[in-house]
Amino acid sequence: MASEMTAYVIEEHGDPDVFARTTTDVPDPAPNEIRVEVVASSLNPVDYKIRQGAIPDFSPELPAILHCDVAGVVDAVGENVTTFEPGDAVYGMPGGARRHGSLAEYVVGHAGTFAHAPETIPLADAAALPVVALTAWEMLTDKTTVGIGDEVLVYGGAGGVGHIGVQLADWLGADVTATASSDDKRAFAADLGADATVDYTTTDVETYVEAHASNGGFDVVFDPVGDDHLQTAFEAVCPYGTVVTTESSSTQDLAAMHQRSLTLGVVLVILPVLLGERQARIGDELADIARLVDDGAIEPHIEERFPFAAVADAHRLGEDGSFNGKILLLNE
Ligand SMILES: NC(=O)c1ccc[n+]([C@@H]2O[C@H](COP(=O)([O-])OP(=O)(O)OC[C@H]3O[C@@H](n4cnc5c(N)ncnc54)[C@H](OP(=O)(O)O)[C@@H]3O)[C@@H](O)[C@H]2O)c1
Structure with missing residues (x-):
């Protein structure tokens, strides 16, 4: 050669x-x-x-x-x-x-x-x-567990990680709500298996929690976006629920985590390559x-x-x- x-x-x-x-x-x-x-x-x-x-x-x-x-x-x-x-x-x-x-x-x-x-x-x-499937897999099966009927909110549901997250959560039996910023992206997320979609640019967190979650919030919030989405995730999740994210390199107020006894899971999927182990x-x-x-x-x-x-x-x-x-x- x-x-x-x-x-x-x-x-x-x-x-x-x-x-x-x-x-x-x-x-x-x-x-x-x-x-x-x-x-x-x-x-x-x-x-x-x-x-x-x-x-x-x-x-x-x-x-x-x-x-x-x-x-x-x-x-x-x-x-x-x-x-x-x-x-x-x-x-x-x-x-x-x-x-x-x-x-x-x-x-x-x-x-x-x-x-x-x-x-x-x-x-x-x-x-x-x-990268995207390993990330969604680690978020939903390593950092938390998702079972039949669990209510899962997927941010960025039309993005690389989110579009696998929607399919995986659906396959695990969850009731999936996906957010996306355009009609086209929301239609795409629905085609992938999302039971409901939300335009987060025009709908506030209280409104979509009220509409799509039954226990005062979602059991799991899947956040492959970070920043403002991560802060909102703490408000969208139910008491004792779990937020899983790919992006925690921002400053957030963790008071809501304390008030609701939340769990936060952070994924860095490339870590074995960075560490060489x-x-x-x-x-x-x-x-x-x-x-x-x-x-x-x-x-x-x-x-x-x-x-x-x-x-x-x-x-x-x-x-x-x-x-x-x-x-x-x-x-x-
Ligand atoms: N830690 C890890 O192991 C890991 C692994 C994979 C990815 N990531 C990170 O996770 C994030 C998402 O990755 P991805 O592959 O899903 O990316 P992507 O395919 O570009 O999708 C990102 C989605 O996030 C939403 N979004 C909201 N605010 C955004 C902004 N300011 N800029 C870009 N998108 C924004 C967009 O949906 P809307 O238009 O609906 O808002 C977009 O569809 C990236 O920051 C990436 O670096 C981390």
């Missing part, structure tokens, strides 16, 4: 035009790592926040190959790897934070950060799943998620597809926020 590959790198942090196409050495897998020939990646906010320089601690060393999600075919395995062999179709979250990511012809990563890809969707589409957590969860996809419980909605060469356009659309579900990036 060739010793060099095409990669899209950033040499400095900045606007979407900082991406540059370059040629670099094909990386070799270290012990416990695999090398994957990349079919596709997808866009997550963490990718554009790293590109912007907004979360410098997460950035791989410059010049950096970004993007956390990947789907592809195993090309080589390092020492000690017994779970995969060349030719396996896999999806995973091997890097893109602190170590190089997937916006290249090949990516290497710890074998524990991968699982065999779902078999019932195209391999490329599986790249839409890792406990990677098997990712692969084990992705194996469960692949089964859910193959059972028809969840599926990724892909709104737009861009070739790697148009990564700047993908980032502009992602930062604009005017899309449903996910934006896919294809190695073509």
Whole structure:
């Protein structure tokens, strides 16, 4: 095989035009790592926040190959790897934070950060799943438990994490209310399985709690937005209820948590990659998620597809926020 590959790198942090196409050495897998020939990646906010320089601690060393999600075919395995062999179709979250990511012809990563890809969707589409599905999975099954008839409020129900959250909560048997800012996004969330939808831009928290929750609040509030949404979540949840969030890096008044004896669960799904430990957590969860996809419980909605060469356009659309579900990036 060739010793060099095409990669899209950033040499400095900045606007979407900082991406540059370059040629670099094909990386070799270290012990416990695999090398994957990349079919596709997808866009997550963490990718554009790293590109912007907004979360410098997460950035791989410059010049950096970004993007956390990947789907592809195993090309080589390092020492000690017994779970995969060349030719396996896999999806995973091997890097893109602190170590190089997937916006290249090949990516290497710890074998524990991968699982065999779902078999019932195209391999490329599986790249839409890792970050958002792992996040929704950890929010609803690790940080809390959701059972039949539980009332779950999903903020950002049309977004990347939220659109999996709606499907997963529905599959777990919950009564799901989803918020979104436009008619189109609310119709999308309803199609995914939300029993009710709310325009949070025109409806205050007391009104939608009164309309859609029976015990003075929702059993679980699923918040993949943070800031004002997190503060509102403390008012929307019922006594003894649970708020699960992806974004707690803001200052909030916790008085409502005390008054209602609430539980708060915070997810940082990329942590095994940042720490370089406990990677098997990712692969084990992705194996469960692949089964859910193959059972028809969840599926990724892909709104737009861009070739790697148009990564700047993908980032502009992602930062604009005017899309449903996910934006896919294809190695073509
Ligand atoms: N901690 C973790 O492990 C983790 C993992 C995944 C994602 N995240 C974070 O969770 C957040 C959501 O991720 P995502 O993949 O769902 O993103 P996304 O696909 O861009 O969706 C975000 C949704 O949030 C809503 N929103 C409200 N205020 C917003 C604002 N100021 N800017 C953008 N969107 C806003 C939007 O819905 P409306 O238009 O309906 O308001 C949008 O559909 C991001 O901040 C991301 O970094 C964290």
